Amino acid sequence: MKQRLLIAVVLLVFVLNVAAQKTNFTRQDSLRGSITPERVWWDLTYYHLDVKVDPTDSTISGSNLIQYKVLESNQVMQIDLQPPMKISRITQNGKALDYNQDGNAWFVELEKTQNPNEVNELLVVYSGKPKISRRPPWDGGISWRKDENGNDFIVNTNQGDGGSLWWPCKDHPYDEPDSMLISVTFPDHLMDVSNGRLRGVEQNADGTKTAHWFVNNPINNYGVNINIGNYAHWHEVFKGEKGDLDCDYWVLKQNLEKAKEHFKQAPMMLEAFEHWFGPYPFYEDGYKLVEVPYPGMEHQSSVTYGNGYRNGFGNRDISYSGWGFKFDFIIIHESGHEWFANNITNWDEADMWIHESFTNYSENLFVEYHWGKKAGSEYIRGSRIGILNDRPIIGVYGVNYPGSGDMYPKGANMLHTLRQVVNDDEKWRSILRGLNEEFYHQTVKAEQIEGYLMQHTGLELQGFFNQYLRDTRIPTFEYAMIDGELQYRWTNCVDNFKLPLKVYINGEPHWLNPSSRWKFFDSDEKVKKVEIDKDFYVAGFQVVDL
Numbered sequence: 001m002k003q004r005l006l007i008a009v010v011l012l013v014f015v016l017n018v019a020a021q022k023t024n025f026t027r028q029d030s031l032r033g034s035i036t037p038e039r040v041w042w043d044l045t046y047y048h049l050d051v052k053v054d055p056t057d058s059t060i061s062g063s064n065l066i067q068y069k070v071l072e073s074n075q076v077m078q079i080d081l082q083p084p085m086k087i088s089r090i091t092q093n094g095k096a097l098d099y100n101q102d103g104n105a106w107f108v109e110l111e112k113t114q115n116p117n118e119v120n121e122l123l124v125v126y127s128g129k130p131k132i133s134r135r136p137p138w139d140g141g142i143s144w145r146k147d148e149n150g151n152d153f154i155v156n157t158n159q160g161d162g163g164s165l166w167w168p169c170k171d172h173p174y175d176e177p178d179s180m181l182i183s184v185t186f187p188d189h190l191m192d193v194s195n196g197r198l199r200g201v202e203q204n205a206d207g208t209k210t211a212h213w214f215v216n217n218p219i220n221n222y223g224v225n226i227n228i229g230n231y232a233h234w235h236e237v238f239k240g241e242k243g244d245l246d247c248d249y250w251v252l253k254q255n256l257e258k259a260k261e262h263f264k265q266a267p268m269m270l271e272a273f274e275h276w277f278g279p280y281p282f283y284e285d286g287y288k289l290v291e292v293p294y295p296g297m298e299h300q301s302s303v304t305y306g307n308g309y310r311n312g313f314g315n316r317d318i319s320y321s322g323w324g325f326k327f328d329f330i331i332i333h334e335s336g337h338e339w340f341a342n343n344i345t346n347w348d349e350a351d352m353w354i355h356e357s358f359t360n361y362s363e364n365l366f367v368e369y370h371w372g373k374k375a376g377s378e379y380i381r382g383s384r385i386g387i388l389n390d391r392p393i394i395g396v397y398g399v400n401y402p403g404s405g406d407m408y409p410k411g412a413n414m415l416h417t418l419r420q421v422v423n424d425d426e427k428w429r430s431i432l433r434g435l436n437e438e439f440y441h442q443t444v445k446a447e448q449i450e451g452y453l454m455q456h457t458g459l460e461l462q463g464f465f466n467q468y469l470r471d472t473r474i475p476t477f478e479y480a481m482i483d484g485e486l487q488y489r490w491t492n493c494v495d496n497f498k499l500p501l502k503v504y505i506n507g508e509p510h511w512l513n514p515s516s517r518w519k520f521f522d523s524d525e526k527v528k529k530v531e532i533d534k535d536f537y538v539a540g541f542q543v544v545d546l
Contacts, residue, residue, distance in 0.1 A: 025399045031105040033400030038078035042068040044177045052185040055152040061127035070118045077108045080164035080171035085128035130166040136294035145293045151230040155292045163221035174347045176218040185210040186228045193227045193250045195302045196285045216284040218441050225299035227290050232256040241279040246286035262309045265331045272369035278433040281343035296330035298337030319382035336362035345443045350395035352402040357411025380416050383409040389472045413537040414468040420535050431456045463496035480544035484526025490514045502533040
């Protein structure tokens with residue numbers, strides 16, 4: 001059993017890294033991943049995505065109204081839509097415009113003069129058979145499934161691949177609309193659940209319905225969501241830090257009773273994460289947990305769930321600590337992304353660690369909140385079995401290329417290590433809450449997060465972040481005991497690596513400040529035993545024992 005579990009964990013990590021071996025980048029990578037001249041001059045303010053989802057022929061058709069503010073004069077706009085989806089018409093002020101396609105990018109020739117500070121609109125009409133996801137959520141696209149009763153069960157997954165897999169948008173994370181209306185037309189015996197709040201459902205004459213969902217906050221493209229199924233629904237109110245938070249749950253009708261019991265973990269999650277990270281970031285849009293036919297995803301205010309109503313992840317405890325079976329990984333992890341990914345969003349895909357490292361770390365904080373600090377530490381230390389140290393956690397900028405899957409367990413252990421150095425739990429909690437306040441509803445760069453942590457810890461951490469985010473080596477505490485005298489240093493490190501380290505010398509705790517040069521431990525008694533505090537993600541190597 002243990003061997004099978006180990007194989008499962010290794011395979012999971014492989015899945016997270018399998019797309020990470022690319023070394024040659026193309027023009028299409030740059031068009032997708034960079035802030036091109038055709039993107040930089042305009043700022044998104046609003047989308048109205050109006051789509052019809054037709055399971056009879058696996059097509060999506062409709063339009064997207066794009067509202068934007070002109071930052072500087074330009075007459076060419078880049079809109080993104082990936083083949084086989086096609087744009088059929090683009091208009092401004094009712095007048096058809098010319099456009100050219102370059103792979104996934106469509107360049108629109110604007111006739112109206114674009115004057116700075118103006119707010120303009122563009123309507124993009126499109127249709128097609130979008131890419132089918134063969135392995136959601138790791139493979140992007142639309143899933144055209146059936147539930148156990150033969151009802152259509154249709155969902156999207158497109159993290160990494162981008163929202164432009166199925167709808168035309170400005171598909172770069174640096175810019176988000178301030179708000180969005182999502183109108184989805186679907187067979188009338190089903191229901192669509194999308195982001196934000198339901199404004200209403202229209203009955204159409206052709207055997208379809210249209211649901212209108214309004215998102216009252218900025219939203220990233222990959223978070224925009226459709227879930228169409230034979231849903232049952234219930235509602236509850238969470239008494240949170242900002243007042244009443246509407247919580248809505250949508251599950252397949254046959255799963256209603258077990259879902260009502262299992263989803264009691266959602267308020268537990270909200271209680272823990274509001275404690276650690278501050279108020280839930282989207283009170284205006286509410287919180288939803290929506291059943292889907294794949295493991296789950298962090299769609300903003302529409303967190304999707306498909307973990308089989310059981311604790312762990314796919315019936316596994318990915319930490320090997322036992323604590324992973326105390327909670328449903330998908331409910332906790334994907335909801336944690338409401339704070340890190342949806343509230344604080346990376347500016348570039350290379351900084352996806354901002355989403356995944358903090359959210360992976362949130363699992364440990366959830367465990368700690370409900371079962372104690374020792375339990376939380378055991379959970380996060382156990383997750384180290386998934387670290388590969390294969391390539392840096394930060395990816396390549398400007399080409400839509402995230403870093404290693406180590407951004408999950410290694411990034412979380414980096415944060416756990418930093419907490420040990422801060423050595424003040426209330427201060428650490430205030431830092432985590434401060435991050436969500438300082439960067440509320442913003443897209444950010446790695447340097448901003450690193451700078452905030454350095455400022456508020458009062459520590460010089462540039463070498464620390466370079467080591468864990470931009471290098472693959474595990475810093476090694478090298479020590480020697482010669483005639484009872486202890487000497488020590490850091491090796492296997494980047495330049496300027498600094499990390500105070502807690503060690504137990506003859507069973508007593510001591511703080512050391514190793515450097516790349518040998519240092520001596522000043523003590524009147526002979527050193528017989530040295531142990532590194534387990535909560536530091538470092539290696540230890542004894543070179544001499546005399």
